Amino acid sequence: AQTVTQSQPEMSVQEAETVTLSCTYDTSENNYYLFWYKQPPSRQMILVIRQEAYKQQNATENRFSVNFQKAAKSFSLKISDSQLGDTAMYFCAFMRVGAGNNRKLIWGLGTSLAVNP
Amino acid sequence: DSGVTQTPKHLITATGQRVTLRCSPRSGDLSVYWYQQSLDQGLQFLIQYYNGEERAKGNILERFSAQQFPDLHSELNLSSLELGDSALYFCASSVGAGTSRTDTQYFGPGTRLTVL
DSSP states (O other): OOEEEOOOSEEEEETTOOEEEOOEEEOSOSSEEEEEEEEOTTOOOEEEEEEETTOOSOOEETTEEEEEETTTTEEEEEEOSOOGGGOEEEEEEEEEOOSSSOOOEEEOOOEEEEEEO | OOSOEEEOSEEEEOTTOOEEEEEEOOTTOOEEEEEEEETTTEEEEEEEEETTEEEEEOSOOTTEEEEEOTTSOEEEEEOSOOGGGOEEEEEEEEOOSSSHHHHOOEEOOOEEEEEO
16 A cells, blocks of 8 residues: 655744655556645645656656656655745645546645745 | 636534535536545545546545536535544535646635534
8 A cells, every 4th residue: 555654743934945855655556647735825736746657757846846766666756945824734635647537636634834924 | 716616615513414515517527526625534535426426535534426517517425424524525626538737636615614
């Protein structure tokens, strides 16, 4: 069974600085996707970024980028130029991609990020 | 706004009761997923439907059931409610066409269920 581990329950960063959130996962699958979602105080679940396991190039979305290390089963999220609006719970999620249409997300427990002015 | 709608936003009920949570997916999405977010168990996958058919089941209790209708909206039915069922219930949808872009799930705002 797949598992996702986020080892940092809480983190804080100063506005405009850079922060990295860690995520490791365990799987025997070779084909999968990885995601970061954020959940601000509004509780809405918002997609931040996704990474396909077959791609060696790290995904980037504006100030958000990932460091995907497939052999190490590591998938960290880097937030550059942190903004107050980045304050949220961040979840790492794993999706196995196989035959059929089973696409459930397996979640880490989250990292609570506070961006301080 | 993700385009996924969920009703109601809040639900307060008593133990032993039955409730129905409703979800409308984004236009064009065929897959609907239900997740439960609770303080003690985090985010848990409950069930997935694809174009009206059940595709995957998580640790969904027998007291819970779901269905996806021909117009692709979905309902999650929770019965014989217990205090421990209090949680935020999310619905998500995706196109479901087998690529990373079309398998990406977009979430509704959730239904906050409180069982007293």
